[in-house]
């Protein structure tokens with residue numbers, strides 16, 4: 001069973017280890033469409049997309065996972081989000097010098113935050129780790145070990161066509177995994193290359209990677225690019241910008257244009273719209289107002 005833009009969960013029948021395999025193709029291409037990312041930045045963004053989908057697929061409630069990288073380094077900011085339904089969006093912003101940098105230089109001094117947000121929870125859960133100079137995967141392995149206390153192996157892969165990865169986690173509350181087996185599974189997971197995912201994620205690929213193990217794989221779940229920007233949220237941004245500044249911009253240019261950094265959608269406000277935005281009372285915490 002081959003599945004593009006999909007996550008396949010699996011368990012090892014004889015070891016207390018579970019995992020997930022992800023392949024993102026049209027999702028990943030759509031994410032890059034309105035941007036001209038230098039190669040090293042695109043690679044981190046692709047790795048982030050795969051990793052965020054792998055974290056979000058494990059949520060047992062309606063929620064959103066947000067992976068953020070920020071710091072003083074050439075990669076100024078990266079944001080990647082996935083809902084538990086695997087609706088993804090993400091973007092990055094980097095200095096012009098990022099074009100031929102190694103990962104370690106790109107993320108100098110940066111930190112990586114993973115936020116899990118749910119309507120059911122009072123407060124979002126956030127874990128923050130320093131970025132490992134080795135890779136985003138190594139940084140997130142540290143996050144899983146320190147913040148979630150779940151030993152994990154993570155392998156991420158990316159080119160301009162597709163991105164993907166594999167996550168292995170020891171199951172909490174079960175007898176500890178034999179160290180040799182855990183190390184062996186990690187080494188096998190790290191053999192995943194972007195070329196292995198060219199045709200999609202598949203049960204066959206899992207059986208090929210873990211050829212000696214009894215792997216039970218579940219039905220693929222579809223992932224897609226979906227931006228959740230709304231007219232209301234953009235109007236909130238204008239309110240934050242302030243009435244005077246917005247009116248001045250509108251007078252100078254005739255309209256105010258706001259482009260969503262995630263999906264590229266352009267929203268135009270003329271003088272009448274701007275007047276409405278600043279006279280209407282915003283309804284906070286609701287998307288029902290359009």
Ligand SMILES: [Zn+2]
Nearest residue numbers: 227229260263
């Ligand atoms: Zn958008």
